[in-house]
Amino acid sequence: xxxxxxxxxxxxxxxxxxxxxxxxxxxxxxxxxxxxxxxxxxxxxxxxxxxxxxxxxxxxxxxxxxxxxxxxxxxxxxxxxxxxxxxxxxxxxxxxxxxxxxxxxxxxxxxxxxxxxxxxxxxxxxxxxxxxxxxxxxxxxxxxxxxxxxxx
Numbered sequence: 418x419x420x421x422x423x424x425x426x427x428x429x430x431x432x433x434x435x436x437x438x439x440x441x442x443x444x445x446x447x448x449x450x451x452x453x454x455x456x457x458x459x460x461x462x463x464x465x466x467x468x469x470x471x472x473x474x475x476x477x478x479x480x481x482x483x484x485x486x487x488x489x490x491x492x493x494x495x496x497x498x499x500x501x502x503x504x505x506x507x508x509x510x511x512x513x514x515x516x517x518x519x520x521x522x523x524x525x526x527x528x529x530x531x532x533x534x535x536x537x538x539x540x541x542x543x544x545x546x547x548x549x550x551x552x553x554x555x556x557x558x559x560x561x562x563x564x565x566x567x568x569x
Contacts, residue, residue, distance in 0.1 A: 418439060418462065418465075418475070418476040418479050418480070418495075419439075419440055419462075419476060419477075419478075419479020419480070419482070420438035420439060420445070420449050420457060420479075421440060421445050421448075421449065421479075422445065422448050422449055422452055423438055423448065423449030423450070423452040423453040423457070424452070425475060425477055425529075426438040426449060426453050426455060426457075427455075429431045429475065430453060430455060430543065436453075436455060437458065437459065437470075437471070438453065438455055438457045438458070439458035439459070439460055439465075439500055439520065440457060440458075440459065441459070441460065441461040441462070442459075443450060443459055444453060446458075448561045455538070455551040462480070462483060462491045462494065463487075463490075463491070463494075465486045465491075465494045465495075465498060466494075467494075467497065467498035468497055468498070469498075469499070469500045469501070470498055470499075470500070471498055471499050471500065471503060472499075472500055472502075472504070473499075473503060473504045473505070473506070474495055474498065474499060474503070474504075474505050474506070475506050476495075476505065476508075477506065477507070477508050478508050478509075478561075479507075480507050480509070480524075481508070481509045481510060481523055481524055481525070482503065482521060482522050482523065482524070483522075483524060484515070484522065484524060485515055485534075486517070488524065489534065489537065490533070492522045492534075492538045492540060492541065493538065493540060496538075496540035496541065496568050496569075499568045500568075501542070501568070502567070503565075503567070504544075504565065504566070504567055504568070504569040505538045505541060505564075505565070505566045505568070506563070506565055507563075507564050507566075508517040508561050508562065508563060508564065509525055509526040509531065509561070509562045509564075510526075510559060510560070510562070511524060511525060511526070511527065511548060511559075511560040511561060511562045512525035512526075512527065513525060513526075513527060513530065525563075526547050526562055526563060527562065528548075531546070531562060531564055532546070535564075535566060539569070540568065540569055541566035541567065541568060541569060542566060542567050542569055543564065543565070543566050544565045544566060544567050545563075545564075545565040546562065546563070546564055547562075547563050548559060548560050548561065548562055548563070549555045549561045549563060
């Protein structure tokens with residue numbers, strides 16, 4: 418979800434996974450198709466309408482652009498899209514900020530706040546939560562919250 422340039426989609430595909438990349442930006446979809454050679458679905462998270470299709474969903478630094486008040490509804494769509502034993506990976510900037518940074522909207526989470534959101538949503542059981550440093554040059558002050566959750 419939110420495949421961007423297709424970097425992670427290509428890696429997963431090369432590892433032998435059947436990958437269905439999607440992104441809301443038509444420009445990113447075109448770029449990802451060129452980069453991966455895969456068909457990329459152009460749709461927003463809200464437009465997703467899948468039933469029991471995926472074994473896993475990879476949402477690396479993409480759901481963080483969703484306002485917190487809308488995230489539970491997106492998680493419900495994700496749960497519906499996952500099969501019975503489906504797994505969700507998602508990552509957020511660590512913190513409690515919500516709003517615009519420049520021209521892009523961000524929702525940051527802590528372990529407690531994402532746990533509460535998932536508990537209230539009721540469709541996922543957290544398997545693992547962990548923090549990582551940002552490895553991009555010039556971003557050493559950014560920490561990431563990684564979440565691995567199983568569909569209930």
